[in-house]
Amino acid sequence: MTLISASHLVIRRGADDILTDISLSISAGEIVTIVGPNGSGKSTLLRALLGILPPTSGSVSRKAGLRIGYVPQKLQIDRTLPLTARRFLSLPTRQTAAATTAALIRVGVPEVADRQMTDLSGGQLQRVLLARALLSTPEILMLDEPTQGLDQPGEAAFYRLIEEVRRTTGAAILMVSHDLHVVMAASDRVICLNRHICCEGAPRVVSNAPEYRALFGLGTQGALALYRHEHDHDHTHDCGHAHTAGQPHQHGQTHV
Numbered sequence: 001m002t003l004i005s006a007s008h009l010v011i012r013r014g015a016d017d018i019l020t021d022i023s024l025s026i027s028a029g030e031i032v033t034i035v036g037p038n039g040s041g042k043s044t045l046l047r048a049l050l051g052i053l054p055p056t057s058g059s060v061s062r063k064a065g066l067r068i069g070y071v072p073q074k075l076q077i078d079r080t081l082p083l084t085a086r087r088f089l090s091l092p093t094r095q096t097a098a099a100t101t102a103a104l105i106r107v108g109v110p111e112v113a114d115r116q117m118t119d120l121s122g123g124q125l126q127r128v129l130l131a132r133a134l135l136s137t138p139e140i141l142m143l144d145e146p147t148q149g150l151d152q153p154g155e156a157a158f159y160r161l162i163e164e165v166r167r168t169t170g171a172a173i174l175m176v177s178h179d180l181h182v183v184m185a186a187s188d189r190v191i192c193l194n195r196h197i198c199c200e201g202a203p204r205v206v207s208n209a210p211e212y213r214a215l216f217g218l219g220t221q222g223a224l225a226l227y228r229h230e231h232d233h234d235h236t237h238d239c240g241h242a243h244t245a246g247q248p249h250q251h252g253q254t255h256v
């Protein structure tokens with residue numbers, strides 16, 4: 001079942017097309033990761049799919065009544081405003097103490113309930129944001145670089161949690177990530193964005209550890225090098241190679 005789809009979506013700001021001709025769909029229960037360089041439109045795409053940003057042209061459609069849990073890239077909290085984690089979970093929809101306690105237990109940080117939001121560590125804050133998103137029992141969770149600023153064990157733990165959420169709730173996950181580990185280990189499908197959809201496909205299992213480590217050092221470019229993807233358009237795109245329309249192909253090595 002399709003939860004969200006975009007058809008020939010264009011988002012323009014001033015004279016600039018931030019997104020051009022984006023067509024995609026997200027199905028129930030799948031984990032899809034959007035990768036792409038800084039400024040490639042990843043956050044803009046999430047916001048357009050959420051319905052926060054109206055399309056300049058093209059369209060976005062969401063299943064009727066779709067419940068979306070959104071974890072934003074940044075959260076601005078006024079340092080002068082006292083706000084405990086429990087209270088934060090009750091905004092904007094009021095929740096019972098039992099519900100907020102259960103949500104914090106679920107994401108593994110019950111001890112932060114009465115702490116100030118501004119005092120939480122990066123990893124605790126991400127979990128509280130996830131807890132709030134889960135309180136709406138979402139059919140799809142949308143996460144914008146949810147592990148930014150976390151160390152590697154923190155990232156790994158957070159993504160294990162995301163996978164568990166998918167397993168236990170069946171929610172689809174759509175996330176933006178720069179992290180090759182995530183792209184490789186946790187996604188059913190990867191979408192490479194550079195204002196248009198550069199390419200997309202299933203991540204490939206990497207058995208050769210030294211190669212994996214070497215490519216991991218290349219950041220997003222490394223990630224792009226390591227998954228299967230199919231092209232449906234014909235140009236020499238920003239992934240740096242030419243190809244022919246209608247000829248899906250598989251990449252096994254770098255294609256920078």
Ligand SMILES: Nc1ncnc2c1ncn2[C@@H]1O[C@H](COP(=O)(O)OP(=O)(O)OP(=O)(O)O)[C@@H](O)[C@H]1O
Binds near residue numbers: 037038041042045
């Ligand atoms: N409201 C706006 N007005 C004008 N330009 C904008 C606006 N919002 C975003 N942009 C521009 O659109 C482009 C895409 O931004 P976006 O934040 O979607 O990229 P991103 O891929 O998420 O980047 P990053 O990886 O750095 O978070 C950038 O060049 C940005 O400056």
